[in-house]
Amino acid sequence: MNSLQIDLANRKQVRDFLGLPSRIYRDIPQWVPALEGEERARLDPRRYPFYKHSAAAFFLKYRDGIPVGRLAVLDNRLYNDYNHEKSAFFYLFECESDPVSACGLFEAAFDWARSRGLNKILGPKGFTALDGLGLLVKGFERRPALGLPYNPPYYPGLIEALGFEKNGEIVSGYLGADIQFPERIHELAARIRERRGLRIARFRTRRELRAVLSHLKTLYNGALEGTSGGTPITDEEIKTLANQMLWFADPNLIKIVMKDERPVGFLLAYPDISVALQKTKGRLFPFGWVTILRELRMTDWININGAGMIEEYRGLGGTAILYSEMFKSVVENPRYHHAEVVQIGMENEKMQREMENFGVDFYKIHRMYQKNFW
Numbered sequence: 001m002n003s004l005q006i007d008l009a010n011r012k013q014v015r016d017f018l019g020l021p022s023r024i025y026r027d028i029p030q031w032v033p034a035l036e037g038e039e040r041a042r043l044d045p046r047r048y049p050f051y052k053h054s055a056a057a058f059f060l061k062y063r064d065g066i067p068v069g070r071l072a073v074l075d076n077r078l079y080n081d082y083n084h085e086k087s088a089f090f091y092l093f094e095c096e097s098d099p100v101s102a103c104g105l106f107e108a109a110f111d112w113a114r115s116r117g118l119n120k121i122l123g124p125k126g127f128t129a130l131d132g133l134g135l136l137v138k139g140f141e142r143r144p145a146l147g148l149p150y151n152p153p154y155y156p157g158l159i160e161a162l163g164f165e166k167n168g169e170i171v172s173g174y175l176g177a178d179i180q181f182p183e184r185i186h187e188l189a190a191r192i193r194e195r196r197g198l199r200i201a202r203f204r205t206r207r208e209l210r211a212v213l214s215h216l217k218t219l220y221n222g223a224l225e226g227t228s229g230g231t232p233i234t235d236e237e238i239k240t241l242a243n244q245m246l247w248f249a250d251p252n253l254i255k256i257v258m259k260d261e262r263p264v265g266f267l268l269a270y271p272d273i274s275v276a277l278q279k280t281k282g283r284l285f286p287f288g289w290v291t292i293l294r295e296l297r298m299t300d301w302i303n304i305n306g307a308g309m310i311e312e313y314r315g316l317g318g319t320a321i322l323y324s325e326m327f328k329s330v331v332e333n334p335r336y337h338h339a340e341v342v343q344i345g346m347e348n349e350k351m352q353r354e355m356e357n358f359g360v361d362f363y364k365i366h367r368m369y370q371k372n373f374w
């Protein structure tokens with residue numbers, strides 16, 4: 001029952017690692033498979049930008065030759081340097097309801113992390129800024145937004161039995177097009193824009209959007225200033241993220257707050273294609289891409305999963321601008337009727353309370369966990 005650290009050059013082991021979720025979730029209709037190509041790329045150190053600065057290991061647990069559990073453990077050096085920590089992340093955890101198997105996987109991960117001089121492990125936390133956080137502890141009856149973690153209800157029990165403690169919670173909420181959004185917020189946002197000389201850059205085509213995405217690294221890293229728990233992104237990572245965004249973006253839903261020609265804030269929203277991924281089982285080829293393109297044109301759901309202002313514009317009405325644009329994203333296009341506001345940290349009580357007052361129903365909770373080694 002020892003856990004196996006997989007050889008990333010071994011096709012069978014990689015196939016077993018990637019294929020396990022399909023077995024775990026085969027009777028769970030809410031589950032949305034990840035895009036197969038993106039999942040495979042994460043296990044390719046030659047292609048994936050993360051490995052230019054950091055390291056990861058992947059473990060499998062077999063029983064009678066059949067995989068029953070898997071786990072990734074990450075040593076993200078950019079995160080540790082930025083936050084002055086020695087933390088490992090755990091991610092991609094999947095396991096049958098078997099405490100012995102879960103224990104074996106995590107003991108292997110602990111050993112790997114200790115061997116690299118790391119003194120604690122937290123997660124679930126992934127490779128990039130677009131990877132969803134935490135284990136789902138509320139909202140199991142709902143389909144996850146694209147990229148948002150989903151897991152069976154027994155996973156938190158497996159984690160907690162290993163000595164992990166809660167390290168914060170993250171909420172996601174529903175925003176409907178029929179919400180009675182306060183007009184005063186739109187008015188405040190307009191006054192702030194005029195007073196501070198700000199404008200909202202809007203895009204009609206992917207070509208226009210690609211031109212501004214070159215600034216996304218500076219904008220994202222600027223939004224991290226004065227905060228903790230984030231990870232700066234590199235040029236190669238932002239190129240990969242931009243290509244992913246452009247593949248399924250509706251340019252009308254991407255909004256950049258500009259001061260003259262300088263980006264100072266952003267709001268990222270995307271059409272939800274989770275139904276298409278369920279139909280195609282995450283596969284683009286040979287014909288999955290046709291189903292996904294059709295869903296991009298037909299879905300009436302959007303996911304709002306990124307917003308921020310650089311430090312000097314926070315507290316100066318910037319939040320009102322983001323709230324106003326968030327609501328407009330849902331109602332400006334008559335095709336969209338539903339939105340999920342994805343993953344807001346519960347430590348940001350003020351934002352959560354304000355959004356609840358606007359009518360956002362926070363119907364999902366994901367929990368982060370941490371365990372110290374010494």
